[in-house]
Amino acid sequence: MKKLTALLLAAVLLCAVLFTGCGKKSETLTLNVYNWGEYISDGSEDSFDTVREFEKWYEETYKQKIHVNYDTYASNEDMYNKLSSGAVSYDLVIPSDYMIARMISEDMLLPLNFDNIPNYQYIPESFRGLYYDPEDAYTVPYTYGVIGVIYNANVVDEADADGWDLLWNKDYAGNILQFNNSRDAFGTAQYKLGLDVNSTDPADWNQALAELKAQAPLVKSYVMDEIYNMMESGEAAVGAYYAGDYFTMLDNQSENVDLRFYYPERTNYFFDAMCIPKAAQHKELAEIFINYMLSEEPAIANAEYIYYASPNSLVYENEDYAEELGEEAMAILYPEFGDFAALYNEYAYRNLDQETLDYLNTLWEELKIS
Secondary structure, eight states, X not given: OHHHHHHHHHHHHHHHHHEETTTEEEEEEEEEEEEETTOSOBSGGGOOBHHHHHHHHHHHHHSEEEEEEEEEESSHHHHHHHHHXXXXXXXXXXXXXXXXXXXXXXXXXXXXXXXXOGGGGXXXXXXXXXXXXXXXXXXXXXXXXXXXXXXETTTSOGGGOSTGGGGGXXXXXXXXXXXXXXXXXXXXXXXXXXXXXXXXXXXXXXXXXXXXXXXXXXXXXXXXXHHHHHHHHTSOSEEEEEHHHHHHHHHHOOTTOOEEEEOOSSOOEEEEXXXXXXXXXXXXXXXXXXXXXXXXXXXXXXXXXXXXXXXXXXXXXXXXXXXXXXXXXXXXXXXXXXSHHHHHHHHSOOOOOHHHHHHHHHHHHHHHHO
């Protein structure tokens, strides 16, 4: 009897060492997530705190504490350089499509186990089989966006608000903003001319350069984030940017500004998607996090926070979400594109080979000094 009592005591002590409350693991797991800045609902202004809520949900579900180490990056290239250096290890990253294609080609990602991601069922076929992951083996879409034209209706005649021509309209000289990066700036000219934005033919890029040189005297400034203040304040009247960012500008526009938005027929589409780097330490945990991100409450909260379109049917079919956004926002973020996958695969930017990329950079420098 004493021997049995001693064995039971030893078992209790062992349980106390390994678990808290004999059933709840005491070890705290760490999930390392690497994402764009301001790209997840974070609890600010009483919003849903995705990371903290996941930690609570995981502990309640699996009886184990977890800490999400959430880091941010400013560009796909920053993220790629950090991962490829081998200096850090992340369990989950959310890059853009062209960078995902590069990472897959360089064997930097792990294939997903979709048994751990049952909520993938809410990603419809129209958002699958896209060029960056044609077999849907490595990624789950997080958000997507489309570039459109933003203009101030107090300055721009509605009859002129059509296609890419508005950015070349001499009536608005000195009121036009152009992208301050080579890929997007050349893209506006290529779409306008009906050229392939992924062409390897120098003649195509030369045509686009000539178009941008013709536009240059009309351009007030080449901008990126500066477009927000300049369009909101009325300092400029025409620019191109992603639909989600238009709503940020709309919320902050001055009283004398009346911002509007439209999509040209040919334009750039992008996807950002969740994926797992090859050096991940907690692959299954990352897949559980992906599945959580696809569940209704966090998916809607994230879509509301970042103001980009969600490929998750739990979001765009939710009546409360649609009512919160309003008819105009829903019509812009979720328009009837027809065959979305076909449009995306035709018009989205892809990785350029190094020779073409070097040539593009040379032309960009020529434009900026001309």
